[in-house]
Amino acid sequence: MEWNITGGRPVYLQLIEQLQLAIVTGVLPAGARVPPVRELAGEAGVNPNTMQKALQELESRGLMQTQRTAGRTVTGDTARLEALRRQQAEVYAGEFLQKMQALGLTPQQVQDLLHRMSEQKGERNV
Amino acid sequence: MSELYQVSALTKFYGAKAALNDVTFGVEPGRLVGLLGPNGSGKTTLLKISAGLLQATSGQVLIDGQEPGSYTKAVTAFLPDRMALPTEYRVQDAVAFYRDFFSDFDTAKAHAMLADLKLEPSQRIGAMSKGTQEKLQLCLTMGRQARLYLLDEPLGGVDPAAREYILRTILCNYNEDAAVVISTHLIEDVETALDEVLLLKDGALLAHKNADELREESGKSLNEYFREVFRC
Numbered sequence: 001m002e003w004n005i006t007g008g009r010p011v012y013l014q015l016i017e018q019l020q021l022a023i024v025t026g027v028l029p030a031g032a033r034v035p036p037v038r039e040l041a042g043e044a045g046v047n048p049n050t051m052q053k054a055l056q057e058l059e060s061r062g063l064m065q066t067q068r069t070a071g072r073t074v075t076g077d078t079a080r081l082e083a084l085r086r087q088q089a090e091v092y093a094g095e096f097l098q099k100m101q102a103l104g105l106t107p108q109q110v111q112d113l114l115h116r117m118s119e120q121k122g123e124r125n126v
Numbered sequence: 127m128s129e130l131y132q133v134s135a136l137t138k139f140y141g142a143k144a145a146l147n148d149v150t151f152g153v154e155p156g157r158l159v160g161l162l163g164p165n166g167s168g169k170t171t172l173l174k175i176s177a178g179l180l181q182a183t184s185g186q187v188l189i190d191g192q193e194p195g196s197y198t199k200a201v202t203a204f205l206p207d208r209m210a211l212p213t214e215y216r217v218q219d220a221v222a223f224y225r226d227f228f229s230d231f232d233t234a235k236a237h238a239m240l241a242d243l244k245l246e247p248s249q250r251i252g253a254m255s256k257g258t259q260e261k262l263q264l265c266l267t268m269g270r271q272a273r274l275y276l277l278d279e280p281l282g283g284v285d286p287a288a289r290e291y292i293l294r295t296i297l298c299n300y301n302e303d304a305a306v307v308i309s310t311h312l313i314e315d316v317e318t319a320l321d322e323v324l325l326l327k328d329g330a331l332l333a334h335k336n337a338d339e340l341r342e343e344s345g346k347s348l349n350e351y352f353r354e355v356f357r358c
Contacts, residue, residue, distance in 0.1 A: 007317035007347030010338040042298045045290070046318045047158050050338065
């Protein structure tokens with residue numbers, strides 16, 4: 001997994017965000033085994049206690065679960081994952097809209113821009 | 127949880143100058159604690175007293191419930207801030223020395239770390255650069271399965287690439303019932319690895335806080351916070 005942890009904000013919050021992103025983008029797919037705490041902590045260059053705290057938070061959000069036999073796994077609850085994906089999309093959309101507003105674009109102009117861009121992208125992919 | 131490493135009202139005078147002044151804190155097992163403070167704030171004195179190399183003027187240190195002595199030395203791995211091994215030793219001699227001296231020393235693990243950091247068994251300590259000497263001492267210290275690791279400036283003379291390796295080595299090598307105390311002024315390098323910070327200023331304990339709580343309260347990184355508190 002790719003990690004980008006900085007000192008400016010609480011580390012466990014950054015871990016939660018990046019783990020959630022890994023789940024919605026399929027780096028940690030539904031039902032997958034989550035690597036051991038120490039391995040993840042070593043990868044991210046963070047304290048195992050902090051990593052543990054982040055993983056526990058994801059469990060309490062229903063995104064992971066610990067089973068006695070299988071260890072820690074990503075939830076197989078597709079509705080829950082879809083909700084998380086939507087939530088993430090809304091965060092990105094919010095950020096995007098803020099930037100467009102800062103550039104002085106009206107909502108209609110933003111919509112037109114998005115239509116044109118997605119059509120262009122569609123043509124390129126054909 | 128009971129505290130593995132307890133310091134109570136610890137005071138140390140060098141002549142009339144107080145190097146440590148009434149310092150009290152406790153560290154639980156499993157924690158990685160940064161001991162932060164500017165030069166001359168008492169970091170090394172605190173670690174040396176805890177390692178049983180200096181006598182306190184007053185106050186007490188308890189490691190696993192015992193005062194510094196042969197028991198605590200057997201369960202504490204101390205990394206001094208300067209080369210403490212004879213310079214005529216070669217790497218292999220130093221490894222043999224640690225193996226004979228410490229029953230918790232894992233020779234295979236130490237060799238693996240030495241190989242990762244590209245230290246040859248036949249290299250002589252006296253012929254090594256300062257950074258290489260530090261790497262050797264760190265491999266020896268982390269090669270022990272201690273309860274408490276006291277690391278005095280483990281990163282100071284080491285290049286950035288090796289720093290990252292060393293930090294990861296520390297993070298992956300201590301077990302859940304051990305604790306690590308790292309003194310450093312290279313806060314940026316250890317920033318994300320720390321659980322807790324101890325801030326020392328002129329021998330007094332300014333703060334003992336959870337690292338994430340400190341970030342949340344101050345809205346700053348530990349590094350920025352440190353610069354602000356200790357601005358000259």
